[in-house]
Amino acid sequence: MKQYDEERWYNLLNSLKKEKNYCTMINKFISNDSKIKFINNNNNNMKKVNYLDIPCYISNSKFSLPKKDEHSNLLNVYHIDLASVIVTKALDIQPNDIILDLCAAPGGKSLAILQRLLNNNEQIDSKNKGRGILIANEVNNKRFHRLLQVIKSYIPFKYHQHQIKLVKNSPIEKYCYDKILVDAPCSSERHLINNQKELLMWKESRSKNFSKKQYNILLGAVKALKVNGILVYSTCSISNLENDHVIKKILENSWVKLKVIKRKYGWEIGEETEFGWIILPDKCDGWGPMYFSILKRIEVENFEKKEIISL
Known part of the structure; x- marks a missing residue:
């Protein structure tokens, strides 16, 4: 890939081929x-x-x-993967947060969110006053059932009715979430490299196509974020087209009022990028790949009159 020099690409490629x-x-x-x-x-x-x-x-x-x-x-x-847990820590979850996990399956990140959000010492009542909620969304039917199975297998039933909602295509309501995780579909090069058939079919256009899809998913998610709310965008791609490039396109649109939160504390692995953080296996003891960017919404705008911009 052009974004890496020859030595870095050689080391990264070899690390991607190794077992995690x-x-x-x-x-x-x-x-x-x-x-x-x-x-x-x-x-x-x-x-x-x-x-x-x-x-x-x-x-x-x-x-x-x-x-x-x-x-x-x-x-x-x-x-x-350790990097996936770090991504959920970047949300800075608080007990009363209303959280959307937009692309939730197979469920590991949703589970990590719930481990922080739910208080296992509290008695749950029907009014659910002052307690956080997770809405976990997954549009693919097979993956949705995998998500459902994970939640049932790890979370006590008493939380399911009032603090957890699993949905297959959540309507994006304006400004209703304190925190949003967009773990976007991506090229997943680590899986690709270890599948010879898929690797032979790989083209740069694959990343470009994912980049367009990721941008539109992220644009929809912004609509659902409260003012002063936090959105974490993440992928397991090593391509800048699917990472910083997507964030740059969002920030370039003045009607999307966001700012990047550049936090370096809370995790001890990874390296800074222009708009976020990336964990790559050649420099992080085999963890990753995982990219994430932390965005904060700072102003309300009228989205209905704006067109989606193609990358």
């Missing part, structure tokens, strides 16, 4: 006995990620498979 390291997120809703048992069974190989605000462990070897907790009947751990 392993990360697992411990479910806060299981019993302490189950947590201790899992840690003891995997203790020789794993290390806690201290800069994360939810309990996650990393290892260079595979963790044991998720198992049901005898007390809660919920699964004990969820295996996930």
Whole structure:
């Protein structure tokens, strides 16, 4: 790729071909006995990620498979890329936030959001006063059912009615969300490189097509963000066309009043880009790829009279 010099591209390509390291997120809703048992069974190989605000462990070897907790009947751990957990931390979730996960399947990031949003010490009442809500959206029917299964397997039923809504094509209402995650469909080069058939079919136009789709998804999401709300845009692409380029196009439109929040704290891996942060496996112990940009809405505008701009 033109954006990387020859040496960097060589190192990055080789790192993308290698097997990933392993990360697992411990479910806060299981019993302490189950947590201790899992840690003891995997203790020789794993290390806690201290800069994360939810309990996650990393290892260079595979963790044991998720198992049901005898007390809660919920699964004990969820295996996930470390970079995905970092993206959800960038949302800076608060207890009363109304959050939209716009492209939610398979469910790992939604689960990480809920681990922060839900308070397992509270009694849930029907009025749900002062408590946060997650709306998780997925338009693909097969992926929606995968998302549904993840939520059922890890989150207590008492939260499902009032604090979690799973939808297949959420109507975008203006200015109704405190936080939005747009984990956009992308080229997913790491998967592509390890699939010879797909790799032979790859063209630069693939990234260009994704870039147009990502821009339109992001433009729709902006409509749903409250003033002073935070939106995190993310992809697992290494292409600038799908990352900073998309953010630049959004910012260039004066009627979309956003500013980039350049935070460098809260995570210890990755490198800064023009409009965000990228975690690449050649410099981050195999984690990623994962790009994200943090945007804050600062002014209300009339979207209905504006046309979608092609990239």
